[in-house]
Structure formats: C-alpha cells, structure tokens
Amino acid sequence: MDEGADDERGFLGEQPIKALRKARISAEKPHYSGHRQRLRERFREAGPGALSDYEILEMLLFRSIPRADTKERAKALLKRFGSLAEVLGAPEQLIRELPDIGEAAALDLKVVAAAAQRMARGAIQGREILASWTQVLDYCRASMAFEQREQFRILFLDKKNTLIADEVQQTGTVDHTPVYPREVVRRALELSSTAIILVHNHPSGDPTPSRADIEMTKTIINTAKPLGIAVHDHIIIGKNGHASMKGLLLI
Structure with a gap:
C-alpha cells in the first residue's frame, strides 16, 4: 500500500479527536467569560462613558456573582428600580428580593453606594x-x-x-x-x-x-x-x- 495514503488516512483520522477535544474545552469555558473580558477592555480603553448603565451594573456584579451571567441580573435590577442611581439607593432587602441576586451582591451594591456618598461628602468637607x-x-x-x-x-x-x-x-x-x-x-x-x-x-x-x-x-x-x-x-x-x-x- 502507498505510504503516502497511510499518512493521509492517519492525518484525517485524527481530526474527529481534535474536534471533540476542542468542543469539550469550549463547553467547559462559560460563555460569559469572554464577555466579561471584553467589557473590562471597553471600560479600560474607552472609559465609563462608553458603557450603558446596565453594563456598569454588570461589572459591579462581577465579583459578587463570579460564576454566572450578570447581564440579565443587571437588566432586571434596572427594570425594577428604574436607573443605576436608584438601584444603588434602593434598600438592601428590596434588592435581595430579585431572583438570583443574593445577599452578597445586594451588600456589595450598598457598599458602592456608601462609597459614592463618601466621595460626594469629601467634595464639600472643609470647604466654604x-x-x-x-x-x-x-x-x-x-x-x-x-x-x-x-x-x-x-x-x-x-x-x-x-x-x-x-x-x-x-x-x-x-x-x-x-x-x-x-x-x-x-x-x-x-x-x-x-x-x-x-x-x-x-x-x-x-x-x-x-x-x-x-x-x-x-x-x-x-x-x-x-x-x-x-x-x-x-x-x-x-x-x-x-x-x-x-x-x-x-x-
């Protein structure tokens, strides 16, 4: 039998194995991981003005909800409270009432709100x-x-x-x-x-x-x-x- 034909059959025979391995790796990687990185890059390169309110809210939820898609959660919060400022100003117990938000995420949002208030206070502290x-x-x-x-x-x-x-x-x-x-x-x-x-x-x-x-x-x-x-x-x-x-x- 032709040696080149054996090489060709061997090469073609490896393709399904490689494809399966690639598919398995892809399945193991959450679909939102690439989205998070792209969002971070947009924020870093174009600044916060390039992101919508729900995208900023998504990023705030990244750390408290590390292994799940935060986009729909961010949109649900905005739908419930109306704006990013109103989400941060909402009582913690009302934030926790939304599905899949949880205690950690609700607390983190209130910490961000407290930080914003401290920044605003710092702008008038000690001034006329x-x-x-x-x-x-x-x-x-x-x-x-x-x-x-x-x-x-x-x-x-x-x-x-x-x-x-x-x-x-x-x-x-x-x-x-x-x-x-x-x-x-x-x-x-x-x-x-x-x-x-x-x-x-x-x-x-x-x-x-x-x-x-x-x-x-x-x-x-x-x-x-x-x-x-x-x-x-x-x-x-x-x-x-x-x-x-x-x-x-x-x-």
Whole structure:
C-alpha cells in the first residue's frame, strides 16, 4: 500500500479527536467569560462613558456573582428600580428580593453606594459651602434622593460657612417627617454653629415644597434668628431634581 495514503488516512483520522477535544474545552469555558473580558477592555480603553448603565451594573456584579451571567441580573435590577442611581439607593432587602441576586451582591451594591456618598461628602468637607453649591446638591442627592422615607437633614456651618457637621435629625414616613424647631436650634448652639442649611427629601420624587414645608421653615428661621443663627436655605431633594426655597423666594 502507498505510504503516502497511510499518512493521509492517519492525518484525517485524527481530526474527529481534535474536534471533540476542542468542543469539550469550549463547553467547559462559560460563555460569559469572554464577555466579561471584553467589557473590562471597553471600560479600560474607552472609559465609563462608553458603557450603558446596565453594563456598569454588570461589572459591579462581577465579583459578587463570579460564576454566572450578570447581564440579565443587571437588566432586571434596572427594570425594577428604574436607573443605576436608584438601584444603588434602593434598600438592601428590596434588592435581595430579585431572583438570583443574593445577599452578597445586594451588600456589595450598598457598599458602592456608601462609597459614592463618601466621595460626594469629601467634595464639600472643609470647604466654604456657599461657594461649593453644586457639590452640596450632588451630596444631598447622593445621600437622600432615593430614600423611601422622608429624612430631615441639617448641615451645620461655622462663621466662615465651612461645614462643621452633617446630621439626619429625623426620619419619618413616606410623606411626613416631624421637625422640632427648638431641637434644631439647640443642636446648632451645641455645635457653636452660626448658620445652617436645612435639607429633606420627598420620596414621591416631586421636590415642590408643600405649605407645611414652608411654614415649618419660617418657624425655624424665626426661632434661630434671635440667637444669631442664620438659615441659608431649605433644599428639598427628589428623584426628579431639587427645589431651593431661597431660590423660589419662599424664605
């Protein structure tokens, strides 16, 4: 028999074995592993602006969900809460309610949210607040915009309008927070604060001040003024923006 023919049969005979081996290796490698690497490369080379919200959320889930596809989970989170900011602002227990998210992933998302809040706070810490108004609004939005209950927060300032303290004084219901003007002033005196900025959120999303908001603010102003404490503004934060009572000429 021709020796070349034997070589040819041997060569052809190896092909199914090689094909099976290649198929087996491919089957062992998760389909999403290449996707993760491509996503990381896009982020590294083109920057975060090149990625959509669900892709950024996918990447946040990579570490807490290491052996599963995170794309559909990211899309499910956005469908449930509406936006990346709202996902990060959502209560941990609600995040865990979604299928296949789990405790570790929910906790990791809240850690990211906490880091974002610390970054926003760092932008105003030790600075003259009235000269850093955009950063103040960014911080208040990061801290309160997606809370499901009303919070009443006070930024305490010194005579140079530098931030002394930032405190949540009260947490209420979905549409009401009890505020006690004398307690607000008492705390300002304890901190030797000469000016304050009042902030609260509207979980409904609409930051329009209510009549009760306006009257409460005027009461605080009238209580604080004789003691040398100025109320610079009362900011209302909503998912859809913010309202400044001073800017609206309500105080």
